[in-house]
Amino acid sequence: MALGYTLPSAVLVTSLFILRSYSLELNVSQAQAPTPDHDLVEFLQNFEYLGADQFFLHGATGRGLDAIAPELNQGGPPPLGGKLAALDPFTKDVILQFAWQKRVVDCPRPLLNISKQLFAEFANQAAGQTLSPPFDPYANTLNFLLASYGISEFAPPGYVRISPHLQNATLKTLVAGLLGVEFGQQAVIRAYLYERRNFLVFPYPVTVAEFTNSLSELGNRLGKEGTKSEGLVVPPSEGAEGKVSGNVLSADNDSLSYAKEPAAIVRVAYGRGNEAVPGGFFPRGANGRIARSFLTAAP
Numbered sequence: 001m002a003l004g005y006t007l008p009s010a011v012l013v014t015s016l017f018i019l020r021s022y023s024l025e026l027n028v029s030q031a032q033a034p035t036p037d038h039d040l041v042e043f044l045q046n047f048e049y050l051g052a053d054q055f056f057l058h059g060a061t062g063r064g065l066d067a068i069a070p071e072l073n074q075g076g077p078p079p080l081g082g083k084l085a086a087l088d089p090f091t092k093d094v095i096l097q098f099a100w101q102k103r104v105v106d107c108p109r110p111l112l113n114i115s116k117q118l119f120a121e122f123a124n125q126a127a128g129q130t131l132s133p134p135f136d137p138y139a140n141t142l143n144f145l146l147a148s149y150g151i152s153e154f155a156p157p158g159y160v161r162i163s164p165h166l167q168n169a170t171l172k173t174l175v176a177g178l179l180g181v182e183f184g185q186q187a188v189i190r191a192y193l194y195e196r197r198n199f200l201v202f203p204y205p206v207t208v209a210e211f212t213n214s215l216s217e218l219g220n221r222l223g224k225e226g227t228k229s230e231g232l233v234v235p236p237s238e239g240a241e242g243k244v245s246g247n248v249l250s251a252d253n254d255s256l257s258y259a260k261e262p263a264a265i266v267r268v269a270y271g272r273g274n275e276a277v278p279g280g281f282f283p284r285g286a287n288g289r290i291a292r293s294f295l296t297a298a299p
């Protein structure tokens with residue numbers, strides 16, 4: 001696997017430098033009292049950590065920020081259960097680029113659970129039955145990208161929702177930039193899977209399209225905000241302009257990106273449909289004032 005590491009090491013060094021300068025630049029603002037704008041951006045940083053530091057970086061390198069650049073993790077405990085995925089060289093290259101594209105504002109990292117057991121539980125919940133053998137996101141490229149499909153559903157609709165509420169021009173610019181990168185990554189993941197939509201997710205008798213549809217339906221059920229995510233193949237009535245069933249990009253009936261409330265996002269990420277009960281990817285809950293406020297507002 002020497003090849004896998006040679007190419008990325010140049011990318012790593014360059015991107016590390018960019019990430020670090022960025023974090024220093026933003027740190028200045030943190031000396032001031034947190035603003036509502038800051039709270040909104042901080043909320044979504046939880047999901048930047050989930051994708052970048054944790055799932056993508058581990059999947060592509062077998063290691064997380066703690067091993068590669070401990071100064072970038074802003075404190076917070078190391079993740080649980082991340083590991084090297086058996087990726088083909090092309091996907092490994094792409095995922096490593098994604099890992100280093102994450103821009104983490106100065107917010108502490110939450111405890112994250114990215115163990116294969118956790119993904120298996122989400123897959124069982126989506127399938128409505130216990131899959132045998134358990135779904136393993138690290139087993140091969142297709143499984144890793146199916147898991148990435150799920151993870152890439154968290155941040156983008158959150159950025160769409162918060163952006164109109166931001167007052168601060170610096171943070172608006174940041175969010176517009178993050179939104180572009182996050183949707184770009186989601187589109188790359190969905191395009192790869194769309195090309196393979198009729199493949200079976202071995203060894204289950206389920207196609208890639210069916211698997212993505214059930215993941216999206218699970219997200220919609222747990223989120224409790226109606227339809228906010230769609231799989232790769234939909235009835236034509238729900239496709240673009242009500243005309244096509246291919247659904248490589250997920251968008252609403254007006255072909256606009258879906259927006260999701262912060263509470264709906266953690267209802268899914270916690271795996272329980274309840275924003276007041278941590279679990280799932282965030283065993284102790286997401287960080288920041290917004291996510292914390294949900295915990296005290298238990299129904």
Ligand SMILES: *[C@@H]1O[C@H](CO)[C@@H](O)[C@H](O)[C@H]1NC(C)=O
Pocket residue numbers: 023024027030031106
């Ligand atoms: C950000 O600021 C905190 C103190 O407010 C400091 O401890 C930390 O080292 C700073 N981070 C960076 C990357 O400079």
Ligand SMILES: *[C@@H]1O[C@H](CO)[C@@H](O)[C@H](O)[C@H]1NC(C)=O
Pocket residue numbers: 028029030168169170171
């Ligand atoms: C906007 O946010 C930036 C970065 O967080 C901060 O430096 C700046 O002071 C804020 N501006 C206002 C007017 O609050």
Ligand SMILES: *[C@@H]1O[C@H](CO)[C@@H](O)[C@H](O)[C@H]1NC(C)=O
Pocket residue numbers: 080113115117118121283
């Ligand atoms: C991580 O998730 C798995 C599957 O739910 C669970 O067995 C394990 O206890 C979790 N770890 C923590 C620390 O919550």
Ligand SMILES: *[C@@H]1O[C@H](CO)[C@@H](O)[C@H](O)[C@H]1NC(C)=O
Pocket residue numbers: 227237238252253
């Ligand atoms: C989109 O349109 C379809 C068909 O008219 C309808 O069934 C569905 O509820 C609509 N979705 C939303 C989110 O409005």
